[in-house]
Amino acid sequence: MDQIIIKSPTKIFEKCWNSAFSFDQHLVNISNVWQSDETLEKKILEKYLHCLNTSIDNVENYIPDSDQKAVFKSKNFKGKIMIVAEGWCIDSCQSVSIIHKFFGEEHPVKIIYRDQNKEWLAQFVTDESQSVPIVFIIDNEFNLIAHWGPRPQNGQKLLKKFKSSSENFCQDTFLLDLNIYYDRNNGFDIIDEILQLI
Numbered sequence: 335m336d337q338i339i340i341k342s343p344t345k346i347f348e349k350c351w352n353s354a355f356s357f358d359q360h361l362v363n364i365s366n367v368w369q370s371d372e373t374l375e376k377k378i379l380e381k382y383l384h385c386l387n388t389s390i391d392n393v394e395n396y397i398p399d400s401d402q403k404a405v406f407k408s409k410n411f412k413g414k415i416m417i418v419a420e421g422w423c424i425d426s427c428q429s430v431s432i433i434h435k436f437f438g439e440e441h442p443v444k445i446i447y448r449d450q451n452k453e454w455l456a457q458f459v460t461d462e463s464q465s466v467p468i469v470f471i472i473d474n475e476f477n478l479i480a481h482w483g484p485r486p487q488n489g490q491k492l493l494k495k496f497k498s499s500s501e502n503f504c505q506d507t508f509l510l511d512l513n514i515y516y517d518r519n520n521g522f523d524i525i526d527e528i529l530q531l532i
Contacts (some may be wrong), residue, residue, distance in 0.1 A: 341400055346409065346474070347476040353436040357431075357443060359404050360445045362386060363367050368386060383421050383425065385421055388424075392432055396520065398435065398520060402522070402526065406471055411441065415442070415443045417445050417470070420448050423466055423467070424513065425483075425489070427526050428516045429485070433524065433528070436525050468482070469483050471532060481531075488515060488519070489512055489516070492515060496508040496511075
């Protein structure tokens with residue numbers, strides 16, 4: 335995971351939490367962009383549609399692992415989760431929807447967008463591409479407990495595999511393999527890695 339440097343985190347988290355979106359509003363936002371933003375290229379709009387459909391599918395079909403639920407219950411977590419994401423991002427749509435479904439019934443989960451919050455981003459140092467999602471686990475007083483992202487370690491290994499040779503790297507192939515990994519893993523790695531941080 336890339337290093338994140340935060341200045342005055344408690345105040346920043348509280349400010350961003352108050353302007354963040356619920357998961358349902360997040361889906362509405364993605365849908366609105368896909369249906370009405372004529373300034374975006376077709377390929378980008380297709381990503382929004384893919385992420386909308388993936389998010390809906392995860393919410394409808396993802397069943398939290400019972401053992402992971404038991405582990406989470408044993409931790410007696412008191413807090414909330416805030417996610418920096420983007421509506422077109424494959425990693426974001428997978429993680430946001432799974433995290434919402436696993437944690438959202440008992441603990442608030444909200445989303446804030448990377449590209450619309452430059453002031454928020456200025457407080458962070460991540461990789462050069464400012465990869466998302468970044469998941470912040472915070473207590474009820476907005477103190478940072480831990481952070482996670484932008485993808486599970488197995489997803490990160492896929493990226494490193496394709497980047498190991500710039501001549502052979504194909505983004506479309508990587509994205510296809512990444513989607514296959516997410517579909518087969520069914521959110522297990524995402525939740526497992528986050529549970530280890532709580």
